[in-house]
Amino acid sequence: MLIDMSTSRPVTPAPTPAATTTPTTPARRNHDDAPDTASRFARLAALEEGPERDAVRDELVKAWLPMAHRIAGRFRDRGEAIEDLRQVAALGLVKAVDRFDPERGAFESYAVPTITGEIKRHFRDRMWALRVPRRVQELRNKVRLARRELAQTPGAPEPSAADIAAHTGLTEEEVAAGLEALESFSTLSLDAELPAGDDGYSLVDTLGGPDASFDVVVDRESAKESLRRLPERERAILYMRFFEDMTQSRIADRLGISQMHVSRLISRSCAMVREEALGRRDGRG
Missing domain, CATH: 1.10.10 (Arc Repressor Mutant, subunit A)
Known part of the structure; x- marks a missing residue:
């Protein structure tokens, strides 16, 4: 309490104005790798193609390269070497610098999704x-x-x-x-050794090889129609020779003809079948 010494009366102090507080919006915190390059981007946009523009472009890429490396680090431990990821991120940064329009906002807002998309595309298409x-x-x-x-x-x-x-x-x-x-x-490499196999036994050892019987099937189907048009005796001779594996002498004895005659009939029948089959294959039949 204050006392007025001239009147000995207590004096009530005047109220002190309350301090006014103005709410403040916390300033946006930029990353350490987000430099102020607005003036250089404006200069880049104003320059024509040439050495000077290339020099400014290189300065911008160099200034923002740490940010690209930071983004690449988010994708480590996914099967790709970090140096390769940094190369991909640098490529995305170059694209962002080339395509950025300074009148449309901050470079970081444009570059981050561009670089991230380039890395994701690398994983999707290359890995x-x-x-x-x-x-x-x-x-x-x-x-x-x-x-x-x-x-x-x-x-x-x-x-x-x-x-x-x-x-x-x-x-x-x-x-x-x-x-x-x-x-x-x-x-897995075909040369990788199988864990449950013997020493030296690899995956490639489990794969089959070419089967020559497939070619036989094609040949038989090609000759089937021509064989049906042969006389019955010639068909019987070819069947005994090639399906029952009989010698020409045994065939001759069974049919009561000479072995020489059997040989001529086999040669003539085979030539006719071959000629008709090849003719159909070439479109002549």
């Missing part, structure tokens, strides 16, 4: 050993993330297809497709 539909690739990513999240609990068992389906909202059939796609990202 799959087997080409699978984009829908299946998306299922693979969902299944991969779900398995990682479900396995974070210490001591948790390997999640089943039903667990993954419940976690992601996918059907079990979709989960199965995603699990199969997980194995399609890379292929």
Whole structure:
């Protein structure tokens, strides 16, 4: 309490105006790798093609390269070397610099999705050993993330297809497709040794070889119509010779003719069948 010494009366102090507070919007925090290059982009847009423009373009790419490397780091541990990912990100950065219009906003807002899209396109088009539909690739990513999240609990068992389906909202059939796609990202070499086989026994050893019988089937089908038009005796001789594997002498004894005559009939019949079959194959029949 204050006292007026001239009147000895208490004096009530005047109220102090309340301090006014103005709400402040926190300033947007830029990354350390987001330099201020607005003036250089404006200059780049004003320059014609030539050495000076190329120099400014190179300066911009160099200034924003750390950001591209940061984005590439988000995709590490996905089967691709980090240096290769940085190369892809740098390519996306160059495209962003070339296509950016300074009048349409901040460069970072345009460059981030451009670089990210370039990296995702690299994984989609270059990294799959087997080409699978984009829908299946998306299922693979969902299944991969779900398995990682479900396995974070210490001591948790390997999640089943039903667990993954419940976690992601996918059907079990979709989960199965995603699990199969997980194995399609890379292929096994044919020279890889089989784990359950003997030493030196590789996958290529399980593959079959060409079957010469297929050519025989084609030849038989080609000759079938011509064989039907042969006289009955000639058909019988060819059957005994080529299907029953009888010698010409035995055929001659069975039919009561000379072995020389059997030889001539076989040669003449085969020539006729061959000529008709080749004629049909060439379109003459």
